[in-house]
Amino acid sequence: MSTRINTYLSFRDSARQAVAFYQTVFGGEYTLSTFGEFQASEDPAENDKVMHSMLTTSTDQVIMCADTPNSMELTQGTNYSMSISGEDEAELTGYWQKLTADGTITMPLNKAPWGDSFGMCVDKFGVSWMVNIAGVPGS
Numbered sequence: 001m002s003t004r005i006n007t008y009l010s011f012r013d014s015a016r017q018a019v020a021f022y023q024t025v026f027g028g029e030y031t032l033s034t035f036g037e038f039q040a041s042e043d044p045a046e047n048d049k050v051m052h053s054m055l056t057t058s059t060d061q062v063i064m065c066a067d068t069p070n071s072m073e074l075t076q077g078t079n080y081s082m083s084i085s086g087e088d089e090a091e092l093t094g095y096w097q098k099l100t101a102d103g104t105i106t107m108p109l110n111k112a113p114w115g116d117s118f119g120m121c122v123d124k125f126g127v128s129w130m131v132n133i134a135g136v137p138g139s
Contacts, residue, residue, distance in 0.1 A: 004086060
């Protein structure tokens with residue numbers, strides 16, 4: 001898998017419907033995981049919420065969607081992030097270091113429940129980023 005930059009959309013309880021809608025618009029196939037599948041929420045009411053979904057369109061573009069946990073703020077109009085993912089640890093760690101310089105780390109780059117390294121930050125221009133390094137244990 002080569003490194004990709006994708007759009008990541010956040011919703012309040014409607015990510016499942018959104019990814020299905022985008023499939024009808026753009027075609028392709030999607031995958032979906034819930035918070036319950038990864039025991040990623042302490043709130044049992046969030047077990048069926050979408051932790052991550054990924055639509056790969058018929059033109060090989062990727063749109064990712066998730067439900068925002070109830071404990072986190074979600075403001076319509078700012079409910080998107082840029083997502084960088086791949087397997088090249090050095091390349092992706094380099095992007096992480098540059099994006100976090102003069103920015104804010106909102107979730108440190110560490111091992112995630114799905115086995116990859118994952119982190120979230122806001123760069124110095126206020127853009128939210130997620131970095132996922134496939135199969136690499138976090139520090």
